[in-house]
Amino acid sequence: GAGVSQTPSNKVTEKGKYVELRCDPISGHTALYWYRQSLGQGPEFLIYFQGTGAADDSGLPNDRFFAVRPEGSVSTLKIQRTERGDSAVYLCASSPARGASEQFFGPGTRLTVL
């Protein structure tokens, strides 16, 4: 079946602009994670959804970052007033059920803030 998909694959924006990044998890997966990966680093956790609710948003760096998952499937990561330091690859992952740990990653969105 289809894996996790993310759109757009690349996003170039200017400092101060607003961006939205979309994640389509594997059908039926209840858990959805957002990570951020800077060059030469491992993925760093941002926020995690179980169903529609954010179970843990402790990784969001500040209040410019927000994410939603209104129907328990697709999720959107929203970044306001983008800064150059937000440039990174934003990865989404999903896993099938509560208590299951294997996470399947999407291809990521490469965000560049000029």
Added chain:
Amino acid sequence: GENVEQHPSTLSVQEGDSAVIKCTYSDSASNYFPWYKQELGKRPQLIIDIRSNVGEKKDQRIAVTLNKTAKHFSLHITETQPEDSAVYFCAATYSGNTPLVFGKGTRLSVIA
């Protein structure tokens, strides 16, 4: 919170030799330890994982060992091939729905 350290950061081996990557973790409650392979510009792909009730797991040329007492786990790749060249990440989590904490990665180069 959990902290995962990974080393070495880069590793070069001759084709056919073995490669070993080591990770340590800090939270004794962690009980799930996956390894991901990431090729340039691609998504991380799970290659093997181990849970804390097991000391070793093997899948063809890849094996992972876990020492819970010392809080470290290792990835072993035998008979390396050029297509094994990639960045490898270890991670740790408590399986009760907590996010993965990743190491900084090891860039493995297999020289033909």
